[in-house]
Amino acid sequence: MKINGKSIVRYAKSIYASVTIDKLEAVINELTAVNRLVCEKKHITGIFINPFFNTEDRVKALETIAGKLALADTTKRFLSMLIKSRAIKALPQIITILAALYRDGMKTANAVVATPIALNGEQVQNLKKALSHRLNKEVTIENVIDPTLIGGLIATVGNLVIDTSIKGQLRLLTESLTKE
Structure with a gap:
């Protein structure tokens, strides 16, 4: 069943x-x-x-x-x-x-962050602070290495995806050029 x-x-x-x-x-x-x-x-x-x-x-x-x-x-x-x-x-x-x-009840969230190289402690803390501020929740970071990314990062928290990667920016640029 x-x-x-x-x-x-x-x-x-x-x-x-x-x-x-x-x-x-x-x-x-x-x-x-x-x-x-x-x-x-x-x-x-x-x-x-x-x-x-x-x-x-x-x-x-x-x-x-x-x-x-x-x-x-x-x-x-x-x-x-x-x-x-x-x-x-x-x-x-x-x-x-x-x-x-x-x-959600504890006002916490888990962010899966894909980066081309591992984040250091300071980068993790800065990212935690920024995401916590944006989401109004305590955020834990899970860093996943994605060698296909040239630079930047992709952060996924629940349904929210923040894509600051070069790959994502190129995709957006391509989409905007093809619409014109």
């Missing part, structure tokens, strides 16, 4: 609304640990995706995992609900959306 995007967002929002913001990071970490375990151990993955196993078998497997990982009751109930509604396959997407909701 395929889970649509609206349902995934609804699941993420339901767990977000069920815990206080100060406990949400722990829930995200627990969900991530469960997801990592399920992805790394093929025999566990099989229990959750193989149609041979029924919901009761999956819930029992979850109880075993919850005991090993010492999961909080909120996390166990949420995972159990995902299993019963056949949405456990969407756990990675739910975690991604939940983490974005958490960052």
Whole structure:
């Protein structure tokens, strides 16, 4: 059964609304640990995706995992609900959306910054300060090296893309010349 995007967002929002913001990071970490375990151990993955196993078998497997990982009751109930509604396959997407909701609630954002060479500490701090000022949020920087960029950078924060690269400027120039 395929889970649509609206349902995934609804699941993420339901767990977000069920815990206080100060406990949400722990829930995200627990969900991530469960997801990592399920992805790394093929025999566990099989229990959750193989149609041979029924919901009761999956819930029992979850109880075993919850005991090993010492999961909080909120996390166990949420995972159990995902299993019963056949949405456990969407756990990675739910975690991604939940983490974005958490960052938004904490007034933080993660910026992925592509540059042709690694940024030094001072450059990272200056970029953090500029992005934080523009977004009115605390920003963390993830620097990704893109050797295809000649110079400048491309910063992506959620849906916002700031392209100051030479490659981007050349693309804009080409577009404006072809429109005339």
